[in-house]
Amino acid sequence: MADSGANPKQRQPKKNKKKRKQSGPEESERPPKTNRTNSSENENEPQDQNFEVGRAEKPNQGGPWRNLELILSIQNRELDLHKKVELAYGFVMSRGKEEGGSSDEDNQAVNMSRLIIFVSEWIQSLLISEGKKVESGGEKHQAEVIYTYLDLRCWEIFKFCLEESLKLNWFLRAHAARKDGFRDFSNKLLEPLLHLLGLLHLQIGGTNPGWMGNLLKLVEDVFSHGLYHPLHIDGFLSLCSTEKDATSNQSKDSKTINKTLSVFMHEKIYVRTEDASEGACLNFLKKVYNTIISLSSDLIQLSVTHSDSFTLIANEVLSAVGYLLEIEYDVLENDLVSLWLMMLSYLAIGLSLVDSPDRCSLFSKITDIRCQLIMLYSQLRQVNNTIFAFCKAIRVINLHNSDGELYYTRLVIPFHGEAYANAVEMLLSAHKFKIAIHKAMKSIPEGQASRCIQQLTLDISESLEWMKVSCSEADEKQFSECHLSSLHSFNLEAELFGRGLSEIYALFLESVIVTTGNCNLLGASIKELIRLIFPCMSNLVGPQQADAVNKFLCSVTVKDSDNLIARNKNKYLIFGVSTYWVVLFFFRLCSCRCLYRQAAILMPPDLSRKMSAEMGDSFSSFSGRDWMEMSDWINGGFFSWIVQPSASLLAVIRSVSNIFCKDRAADSCHLTYVMHAMACERLVDLNSRIKSLEYLIENGDNLVQVAEISSLRQEAAGLT
Numbered sequence: 041m042a043d044s045g046a047n048p049k050q051r052q053p054k055k056n057k058k059k060r061k062q063s064g065p066e067e068s069e070r071p072p073k074t075n076r077t078n079s080s081e082n083e084n085e086p087q088d089q090n091f092e093v094g095r096a097e098k099p100n101q102g103g104p105w106r107n108l109e110l111i112l113s114i115q116n117r118e119l120d121l122h123k124k125v126e127l128a129y130g131f132v133m134s135r136g137k138e139e140g141g142s143s144d145e146d147n148q149a150v151n152m153s154r155l156i157i158f159v160s161e162w163i164q165s166l167l168i169s170e171g172k173k174v175e176s177g178g179e180k181h182q183a184e185v186i187y188t189y190l191d192l193r194c195w196e197i198f199k200f201c202l203e204e205s206l207k208l209n210w211f212l213r214a215h216a217a218r219k220d221g222f223r224d225f226s227n228k229l230l231e232p233l234l235h236l237l238g239l240l241h242l243q244i245g246g247t248n249p250g251w252m253g254n255l256l257k258l259v260e261d262v263f264s265h266g267l268y269h270p271l272h273i274d275g276f277l278s279l280c281s282t283e284k285d286a287t288s289n290q291s292k293d294s295k296t297i298n299k300t301l302s303v304f305m306h307e308k309i310y311v312r313t314e315d316a317s318e319g320a321c322l323n324f325l326k327k328v329y330n331t332i333i334s335l336s337s338d339l340i341q342l343s344v345t346h347s348d349s350f351t352l353i354a355n356e357v358l359s360a361v362g363y364l365l366e367i368e369y370d371v372l373e374n375d376l377v378s379l380w381l382m383m384l385s386y387l388a389i390g391l392s393l394v395d396s397p398d399r400c401s402l403f404s405k406i407t408d409i410r411c412q413l414i415m416l417y418s419q420l421r422q423v424n425n426t427i428f429a430f431c432k433a434i435r436v437i438n439l440h441n442s443d444g445e446l447y448y449t450r451l452v453i454p455f456h457g458e459a460y461a462n463a464v465e466m467l468l469s470a471h472k473f474k475i476a477i478h479k480a481m482k483s484i485p486e487g488q489a490s491r492c493i494q495q496l497t498l499d500i501s502e503s504l505e506w507m508k509v510s511c512s513e514a515d516e517k518q519f520s521e522c523h524l525s526s527l528h529s530f531n532l533e534a535e536l537f538g539r540g541l542s543e544i545y546a547l548f549l550e551s552v553i554v555t556t557g558n559c560n561l562l563g564a565s566i567k568e569l570i571r572l573i574f575p576c577m578s579n580l581v582g583p584q585q586a587d588a589v590n591k592f593l594c595s596v597t598v599k600d601s602d603n604l605i606a607r608n609k610n611k612y613l614i615f616g617v618s619t620y621w622v623v624l625f626f627f628r629l630c631s632c633r634c635l636y637r638q639a640a641i642l643m644p645p646d647l648s649r650k651m652s653a654e655m656g657d658s659f660s661s662f663s664g665r666d667w668m669e670m671s672d673w674i675n676g677g678f679f680s681w682i683v684q685p686s687a688s689l690l691a692v693i694r695s696v697s698n699i700f701c702k703d704r705a706a707d708s709c710h711l712t713y714v715m716h717a718m719a720c721e722r723l724v725d726l727n728s729r730i731k732s733l734e735y736l737i738e739n740g741d742n743l744v745q746v747a748e749i750s751s752l753r754q755e756a757a758g759l760t
Contacts, residue, residue: 106131107150111158121166128159129193132200152204160201163194168232202258210261233259241295260303294356297332301363312368322368329371332360333378337450340385344453347389351398354386358405362412369416376413376429377436381451383410384433387463389453403466410467411476418480424492427477427544428499434464434540435506438532461532464540474547481551489552490561496548497569500629503541504576507533507597507622531618538621538710542628549631554638563639563651566632574682577626581679581686585695588687589623596622620700624711630718633681656680659732667736678722689722690758719759726756 113119113127145152240256304310310321336357343350361379364371372379383406390402417426436448437460467473484492510533554562580592633655640651641660652661656676659667678689693715700708733749 104147104149107148107152107155111150111155114159114162125191125193125197128163128197132197135200156201156204159197160205163197163201164229167194167198168229206258229262233262237299238295241299260299294335294353294360298356298359298363301328301360301367305363305367310367312370322370325364325368325371326373329361329364332357332364333382333451336382340382340389340451340453343389347393347396351390351393351396351402354390355398355402355405358383358386358402358409362409365409365412365416369420374425376426377433377448378451379413380410380430380433381436381448384437384460384463384467385451385453387467388459391462391466392459406467407470407472410473414473414476414480418483421483421485421488423477423480423484424488424495427548428495431499431503431541431544434536435503437536438510458535461535461539464536468540468543477547478551481548482553484553486553486555486558489554489558490565492548492552493562493565493569496545497565497572500545500569501572503537504572504596507537534618534621538624538628542621542625546628546631549629549635552635554635554642556642559639559642560647563636563643566636566639569629569632570636570681573626573629577679578683580623580626581682581692583685583687585687585691588692588695589699592626593619593622596626620696620708620711623696623700624714627711627714627718634721636681654681656684656686659729667732668739678718678725688755689718690755693719723756723759726752726759730756 110127110131114124116124119127237256237259240252240259243252310325315321336354339350339353339357386402387406390396390399393399396402413426414423417423433448437452481492552562576592576595579595580588582588636651636655637657637660640648640655640657642648643651643661645661648661652658657680658676676684677686679686679692696711696715701712705712730749730752733745733752736745737749
């Protein structure tokens with residue numbers, strides 16, 4: 041910063057002298073001092089500048105004291121406000137005429153940057169701060185204020201200060217920090233600037249027309265250098281450290297919050313790896329995030345009665361979350377469930393607002409945030425954490441008064457369950473989201489794959505328990521007497537089971553990479569998963585298909601299923617439409633069959649053959665020479681990896697179809713699709729086995745093998 045005053049040697053008084061001697065002709069030209077007063081008039085004028093008040097009512101038009109004389113005139117308490125505006129405006133006009141000509145700025149006692157800072161503070165105090173005093177009364181004072189607002193000269197002066205500030209790399213950068221500079225800025229300028237920023241955004245509406253766009257840029261710069269100026273950081277952190285300041289104004293315009301966060305991010309005010317604030321910045325960002333979540337909670341609950349502006353505000357809230365994730369992901373504090381719940385609720389509400397013009401942008405924003413979340417945790421090698429947090433969010437949608445989950449009720453709207461089921465399906469059906477999960481799973485280090493399957497097994501276990509808890513709320517007597525109402529309590533869970541959780545689990549299993557380095561541990565983890573689903577699946581795919589679906593559903597939904605089935609062995613439950621989702625859930629878990637086979641093939645030979653035999657597969661891990669030497673062929677069925685012996689896939693499909701697809705094919709289209717996919721997978725296996733047996737026949741006449749081929753072809757014909 042340039043020297044802000046006259047030459048020190050000229051102005052410094054000598055010791056032990058009551059009067060200064062004039063040290064040169066220039067000093068004799070300075071205006072005389074006035075007596076200092078303690079008057080409280082003109083409180084709006086800056087008081088922190090170390091200049092003495094002069095009596096001059098009109099500063100000289102040139103000379104080294106021109107800038108200083110203007111400051112002294114503005115500080116002069118004996119001049120009225122109109123005269124000060126006139127002098128300042130005259131100075132501005134004279135500067136305009138000097139453009140392109142010679143300038144004596146290098147000879148000025150007070151440099152231009154110091155003058156601009158002073159005049160800018162003074163004119164802003166007239167145009168902004170004085171407005172509050174009008175309300176307190178005072179006709180003379182009020183008239184002056186109204187005059188300043190209407191006086192175009194005041195705006196010309198302010199415009200001049202802004203333009204000169206840009207030339208000087210913006211005045212907030214050049215301004216020496218005062219002790220309470222940041223608090224003054226936040227207390228006096230922040231609120232009107234926030235209001236101005238909101239108005240500008242409403243007026244511009246996404247475009248950037250002329251002077252309004254320039255003014256918007258200036259206001260954003262003020263935020264950047266006023267809130268986050270390096271010299272203001274101590275005040276910024278101390279202000280943010282108090283709970284009162286962190287939680288105040290939480291209902292401010294969301295666009296304003298986003299613009300502030302945008303500046304925070306693009307200016308790199310906070311860089312995770314370079315933070316030297318000892319956690320103060322991080323704590324502030326966490327409080328900002330918690331405020332946004334609190335605002336989101338209010339928005340969700342109020343959407344029932346105030347839905348007009350829901351999509352607009354929800355879009356802005358999601359944008360704020362995106363900025364915070366980009367700046368510092370630790371703001372979540374591992375509470376990924378709340379974020380997933382918020383997105384699910386927004387989606388459910390948005391689906392009901394058919395006439396809202398911003399629905400599409402809301403859905404697009406939700407997709408962007410969830411993909412950002414997946415990619416972020418993929419980079420952290422923790423994508424499994426965010427996936428299973430999503431699964432928990434799905435389960436939380438329909439709570440059962442669990443003390444551990446009541447925290448999340450603030451983010452759940454008491455909608456009809458179908459709205460949330462549709463929201464989950466829409467979220468998971470987005471191709472972009474599926475690709476993000478698939479890529480993230482592919483990037484998991486091979487050593488972590490086994491641990492991921494263990495986490496998956498634990499989450500599936502929690503989902504199965506969730507189903508049982510939902511059904512236990514139904515009256516057991518009604519349930520045993522085959523009343524449809526007894527199944528009503530878990531209709532929503534059944535849909536979320538089949539539409540949401542099964543899709544995530546299947547995508548998870550289909551994306552895991554099997555290598556020679558992880559196949560042993562991965563195979564062991566998959567066996568644990570199979571043990572978990574065995575009690576339920578064995579009822580559905582066991583060799584005895586009579587009443588199989590009934591037994592299967594009871595094992596899934598009732599804790600004491602054996603006693604219940606025994607008491608109702610001659611009765612069929614009357615199933616609700618939604619119960620087919622439960623069957624679909626387990627069919628989707630058959631993806632672990634392929635993963636198990638891949639792991640077995642890559643294991644050492646002896647272990648590979650053992651694992652294949654346990655699956656009822658004599659082909660995947662055996663060579664042609666092995667086949668020719670074998671006498672005990674294992675012709676396992678599609679479900680041999682669950683139980684041996686097992687029912688054929690065709691028999692299971694027929695049992696399920698007779699109940700769920702016969703009279704309501706349209707309602708069970710998801711289940712029909714999955715059963716067709718399973719049939720195609722079985723046909724590929726059958727074709728491979730038939731070709732292998734034909735190869736063996738070419739090398740030796742074996743009637744047993746011929747009979748085996750006939751049996752396989754018969755099964756294939758039934759599936760086509």
